[in-house]
Amino acid sequence: MNALLVDDSRLARTELRHLLQAFPEVTVVGEARHAEEAREKLRELQPDLLFLDIHMPGETGFELLASLDVAPRVIFTTAYDEYALRAFEVNALDYLLKPIQENRLAAALAKARLKQTTAAAVAAETGVAGPPPPEEPAPTLLTEHDQVFVKDGERCWFVRLSDIRLFEINGSYTQIYFEQNRPLIPRTLQHLEQRLDPRVFFRANRQQIINLKWVEGIEPWFSNSLKIRLRGGPEVEVSRQQSVRFREMLSL
CATH class of the missing domain: 3.40.50.2300 (Response regulator)
Structure with missing residues (x-):
């Protein structure tokens, strides 16, 4: 290049x-x-x-x-x-x-x-040299090392993704958990899931995406599902379908 x-x-x-x-x-x-x-x-x-x-x-x-x-x-x-x-x-x-x-x-x-x-x-x-015809650009994948700008009302942060332990739906917004902060951003989980590295950020259920590097404990839960405890809280219940995917993804 x-x-x-x-x-x-x-x-x-x-x-x-x-x-x-x-x-x-x-x-x-x-x-x-x-x-x-x-x-x-x-x-x-x-x-x-x-x-x-x-x-x-x-x-x-x-x-x-x-x-x-x-x-x-x-x-x-x-x-x-x-x-x-x-x-x-x-x-x-x-x-x-x-x-x-x-x-x-x-x-x-x-x-x-x-x-x-x-x-x-x-x-x-x-068979066409040079750039392809213009199209809607694909979202840029963000790694855990990236920093993102977060604004909630009059407060702003520039936070590294590795420090965010949880994304959670809150009404029509998504709430971000990092340190003691809980700002809300006007983004859907679907949008965030497309932008985040799936090796680090896991869609636990319809309401939450967790940072796997913040997992402190895992225990069996109802109907063959799982409950995950994050460092600094909270506990997250993984849906049955995503529990199967979680086991497959992280098993040897």
Whole structure:
């Protein structure tokens, strides 16, 4: 994958270039200091991947993307956490907070590789080179290492998914359990299930999705179902159908 780095900070570009040396599948083909220079580099180099800062002199990273007819896959790199929700609304692959951690960079590049492999498979099957015809983008799968922006009324959080132990339906909203917080978000469990890594997040029943890494205890329950106790609470009853799936998924 050819990558273009766009950041007004030379130090940030140098640090990111250094981190990318650990990923031989990525070749940094250019750098840009602001949106105008980035547009020129994008036309000239046509990279597969764009590492994009948000706050830059002149136009922001979002304004740069809005001005493009066709954009490569985007990974935002920024020191600000309040734009995470907007970043995913423009179908960014990932949102990395500075200073960038190598494990977060690795997770973002894994998503980029998956997208590239899928596009290549479609091209091979259809015999059409280049990107497939425009279609509704598939939701980006979030790993436990990702951080998400959560807003409930006047309160906001930027929380790592690994810290969330439970998603639970509450009326027409979904309630999130992390630390002592219980914010509500306007998302359905069906939507969340499509976005969350199924190796970590398990749909226990129609009302709840649990983080398997927070399971503290399991006991048999009625009609061959299971009851799961999460660290920090609460207890979750797994439906009979999902109990069968749970046993199959986690058994040797």
